[in-house]
Amino acid sequence: VSISLTAEQDEFVSALRAAFAKASPIEAVLSAAEEPCTRSDANSWAVAVAMGVPELGALADGTLLDLALAVEEAAYAVLPGTVLAHGLAVRLAGRCSEAPFVADLTSGRRRASICVERQHTMLSARRSGDGWVLAGSLSFVLEGHTADLLLVRADGPDGPLVLALTDLGDAVQPVDTFDPSRGWARVGLDAVTVPDSAVLATGDVAARALDTTLVEGAVLVAFDAAGSSRRTLDDAIEYARQREQFGRPIGSFQAVKHLLVDAHVAVDELQAASRYAAWAVDVDASDVGFAVHAAKALAGQIHPSVAATAVQVLGGIGFTRELPAHLHVKRAQVDDRMFGSAAEHRRGVLATFGEVRDSWSAAAGAHDKGN
Amino acid sequence: MTAPTLAPFAEPVVADLRAELRAWFVRELPTGWGTAAYNAPNDEDAELVFLRAWQRKLYDAGWAGITWPTEYGGRGASLLHQAVFVEERDRAKAPLDVGIVGTQMVGPMLIRHGSPEQKERYLRRILTGEDLWCQGFSEPGSGSDLASLRTRAVPAGDDGWLLSGQKVWTSRAHQADLMILLARTESVPGAPHRGISAFVVPMDTPGLTVRAIRQVNGSHDFCEVFLDDAFVPADAVVGDVGRGWTIAISTLSFERFATTRAFEMRNLVTELEGYLDGRAGDELARHICDAHAAGLSYQRMVARMAVRGEIGVDASVGKLFSTELGQRIVATAMATGGDDVVSAPVTTWRGGELSWSLEFVNSLKNTIAAGTSQIQRNIIGERVLGLPREEGPRS
Numbered sequence: 001v002s003i004s005l006t007a008e009q010d011e012f013v014s015a016l017r018a019a020f021a022k023a024s025p026i027e028a029v030l031s032a033a034e035e036p037c038t039r040s041d042a043n044s045w046a047v048a049v050a051m052g053v054p055e056l057g058a059l060a061d062g063t064l065l066d067l068a069l070a071v072e073e074a075a076y077a078v079l080p081g082t083v084l085a086h087g088l089a090v091r092l093a094g095r096c097s098e099a100p101f102v103a104d105l106t107s108g109r110r111r112a113s114i115c116v117e118r119q120h121t122m123l124s125a126r127r128s129g130d131g132w133v134l135a136g137s138l139s140f141v142l143e144g145h146t147a148d149l150l151l152v153r154a155d156g157p158d159g160p161l162v163l164a165l166t167d168l169g170d171a172v173q174p175v176d177t178f179d180p181s182r183g184w185a186r187v188g189l190d191a192v193t194v195p196d197s198a199v200l201a202t203g204d205v206a207a208r209a210l211d212t213t214l215v216e217g218a219v220l221v222a223f224d225a226a227g228s229s230r231r232t233l234d235d236a237i238e239y240a241r242q243r244e245q246f247g248r249p250i251g252s253f254q255a256v257k258h259l260l261v262d263a264h265v266a267v268d269e270l271q272a273a274s275r276y277a278a279w280a281v282d283v284d285a286s287d288v289g290f291a292v293h294a295a296k297a298l299a300g301q302i303h304p305s306v307a308a309t310a311v312q313v314l315g316g317i318g319f320t321r322e323l324p325a326h327l328h329v330k331r332a333q334v335d336d337r338m339f340g341s342a343a344e345h346r347r348g349v350l351a352t353f354g355e356v357r358d359s360w361s362a363a364a365g366a367h368d369k370g371n
Numbered sequence: 372m373t374a375p376t377l378a379p380f381a382e383p384v385v386a387d388l389r390a391e392l393r394a395w396f397v398r399e400l401p402t403g404w405g406t407a408a409y410n411a412p413n414d415e416d417a418e419l420v421f422l423r424a425w426q427r428k429l430y431d432a433g434w435a436g437i438t439w440p441t442e443y444g445g446r447g448a449s450l451l452h453q454a455v456f457v458e459e460r461d462r463a464k465a466p467l468d469v470g471i472v473g474t475q476m477v478g479p480m481l482i483r484h485g486s487p488e489q490k491e492r493y494l495r496r497i498l499t500g501e502d503l504w505c506q507g508f509s510e511p512g513s514g515s516d517l518a519s520l521r522t523r524a525v526p527a528g529d530d531g532w533l534l535s536g537q538k539v540w541t542s543r544a545h546q547a548d549l550m551i552l553l554a555r556t557e558s559v560p561g562a563p564h565r566g567i568s569a570f571v572v573p574m575d576t577p578g579l580t581v582r583a584i585r586q587v588n589g590s591h592d593f594c595e596v597f598l599d600d601a602f603v604p605a606d607a608v609v610g611d612v613g614r615g616w617t618i619a620i621s622t623l624s625f626e627r628f629a630t631t632r633a634f635e636m637r638n639l640v641t642e643l644e645g646y647l648d649g650r651a652g653d654e655l656a657r658h659i660c661d662a663h664a665a666g667l668s669y670q671r672m673v674a675r676m677a678v679r680g681e682i683g684v685d686a687s688v689g690k691l692f693s694t695e696l697g698q699r700i701v702a703t704a705m706a707t708g709g710d711d712v713v714s715a716p717v718t719t720w721r722g723g724e725l726s727w728s729l730e731f732v733n734s735l736k737n738t739i740a741a742g743t744s745q746i747q748r749n750i751i752g753e754r755v756l757g758l759p760r761e762e763g764p765r766s
Contacts, residue, residue, distance in 0.1 A: 004379060004674040237756050251758035254749065261748040264756055265692050269664035276667050283381075294660045301657070346656035353644065353659060360634075360662075361641035362396075362463045364406050 005069075005275075013069055016051055020077035023047040026324055029078045033180040033327055040146065041080045048074070049108035053083055057090025058106045064216055065278040067091070068223040072274075075227030075331075078324055081142040081182045084220050085113040089151045091216060092116070095209035096162050096200035101149060113147035115140070115187070116213050117339065123189060125154040125161055131196055132163075134189040142338075144185025145174050151200070153210055160210055162201040165194065179334040181327040215288075218296040218339040219281060222274040225299035225335050229267045229306040232328035236260060236310035236318075256313055263309045266302045273298050287355040293348035300342025303332040379451055379674050388455050392434075396463035399428055405464045405723035415590075419546055422469035426500030435474065435498040439482060443494035454673040458666070461634035464723035472542065473497035473504035475629035477551050480622045484610045489571070493549070506626075507538040507552035507572065507596055508619065514540075515746050517553075517619065518563040522598060524554040524570065531604040532556075534570065534578075537597050540740075544581045544594035547574050551622065552598075553615055569609040569618035576601045588732045589717045623742065628682045630741040631689035633669035636662040636696050642725050643700055651707050658700050665693045684754040691747040694737040701727065701734045 032039040056067040067087040074083040089112035104110040115138040123136040240251030277295035280288040307328040311318035403409035429435040439445020496502040513520040522536025557566030578601035583591040
């Protein structure tokens with residue numbers, strides 16, 4: 001089973017690429033990256049809203065693949081993580097309850113982000129009167145400083161809860177990270193009280209919704225990796241066509257050309273694997289667990305390697321902040337820390353290999369006519 | 372967006388085809404196939420008899436020439452169907468076509484470039500296994516730089532051509548009935564790709580001799596072919612005289628497509644999993660991911676080709692990636708295996724049973740045959756990525 005896009009999806013991807021490039025040209029990306037904690041991505045968000053991107057997270061009529069394609073294009077444009085964080089949050093909200101704010105999220109009137117990974121949510125909630133008192137903090141919230149609403153995991157008295165937090169004010173503090181193309185926030189929530197209506201899900205519903213979100217997050221980050229890898233590779237290819245040494249374009253030299261080809265082949269594999277994973281989630285394919293682990297494992301292996309190849313091909317200028325190559329190098333390292341590292345997902349690949357083994361290889365003796 | 376996802380390999384019609392093929396292979400492969408219990412033919416002649424009979428079986432069942440027009444004995448189906456066949460064939464560890472040069476390269480090329488008479492004369496006999504073809508392209512001085520070839524075709528009146536020269540690495544030439552041969556009909560200084568013509572040459576043509584070469588994998592189906600004023604009639608030319616380079620490129624792109632080993636890699640890595648029995652887990656997982664991606668990338672390429680209606684340069688991507696992956700998989704087996712991987716001689720014919728020593732030596736061949744990995748990288752770099760050619764001397 002493979003994944004090819006419909007003509008409509010192809011058109012959507014092309015339109016997004018053009019629109020994002022116009023709303024956020026690379027010069028703007030570079031200058032924003034100098035102030036990652038305070039920059040605004042209002043331009044690109046407005047374009048995303050105009051293109052219907054916030055609706056893609058709606059479970060009723062959006063597929064994970066459609067959302068993921070938008071994430072890939074956002075990464076290609078080196079945009080912050082808003083499309084990913086918002087889309088994932090909308091999908092999580094859709095799995096919880098009829099939250100009154102969902103319409104505001106799908107219309108793009110309000111922006112959401114998400115923090116559900118256990119290692120980033122040292123957060124607990126206990127009942128107090130008609131509401132809840134929180135304790136702990138969220139250590140890395142993607143684009144938390146521009147979000148109007150955070151969907152977060154907390155440990156409740158009877159298992160995990162999904163909470164919707166708003167109006168957090170100074171509790172949200174930008175974090176200086178290694179990843180200047182995106183904004184990250186830390187949220188301190190000690191002694192914060194929230195009303196009962198902030199609890200979107202409890203018990204099995206919450207646990208299942210959070211598990212699903214971890215899977216979908218891994219897929220979306222694999223698309224982020226594919227988009228970022230493709231972009232920095234395209235930039236390096238373009239440079240290798242133009243830049244001359246010894247009187248010739250450096251891309252004519254096989255030593256350079258073959259580096260770029262290997263990166264191209266790797267990105268092609270990553271894109272095929274990530275699209276398949278999104279499709280497998282959408283149709284709940286029998287090998288969905290394997291497909292997601294494989295996509296994220298490939299992402300964590302290929303993204304850093306391709307980003308480094310681009311720097312190598314660019315040479316000295318690739319090690320400056322005048323070009324965006326460094327943004328991809330850094331984004332790759334952080335992507336590998338989101339929703340499971342490549343090493344963790346490789347263990348998952350081994351654990352779920354049984355989902356595909358029989359379709360890959362007939363068992364020995366399978367041709368013995370049943371005797 | 373509510374657009375349905377197009378996943379051509381998940382269509383119900385493909386699932387039906389897959390189930391049909393899976394049952395067919397179970398029914399038709401010999402008992403014990405793929406295990407040590409299989410009583411394999413014990414010499415090369417017996418192997419050839421088995422493989423020709425297997426080809427006939429494929430033809431009779433409609434699995435030979437899946438994309439070929441029905442008028443020439445094909446199934447008239449799409450490339451998607453062909454790809455599913457390859458996937459299931461490799462899953463079952465069934466034999467590759469004995470006449471792969473005919474079924475996968477010359478046949479598709481003739482369908483495209485051959486005259487009506489040539490199609491009528493050759494195509495069906497390729498599918499039935501009656502005619503085995505070999506490919507007379509490479510020469511001692513012309514390997515990767517194929518356009519420098521020096522075999523000459525001199526007009527013999529109006530009736531035909533006299534061919535002289537030497538070909539090498541001509542797989543199965545000693546068993547073949549016919550050869551597709553590239554020869555120079557004209558020397559165009561500074562334009563080596565021009566003045567080449569493609570000929571159909573019967574292997575029993577007087578003046579043509581074959582010498583087998585012993586290979587690393589124990590087989591000797593690699594041959595040298597010597598042409599000493601071998602006569603072929605005028606209608607042996609495929610396409611236009613002097614335009615053989617187009618024929619060569621077309622044939623080679625079909626070859627790259629046919630030598631993509633994505634699904635063999637799935638099979639091989641599954642064998643590796645069993646062989647490692649828990650060892651080298653992280654390395655194994657990397658190979659599994661790569662085999663998974665190689666299969667998907669192949670299917671994506673086929674879906675693109677099915678839309679486009681032809682094989683393109685993207686076939687190089689699958690060929691390059693899957694053959695290099697094969698080397699990585701085998702390297703893990705060799706590095707972690709015990710004495711068993713080196714304690715038996717390399718034997719070439721095992722009836723679907725895996726031998727790491729044979730896989731090891733063959734993995735070295737696969738990155739050379741059908742265009743080396745380095746040539747594939749040049750093709751991808753120049754024709755997919757749009758990078759400039761490397762300037763250098765031209766012979």
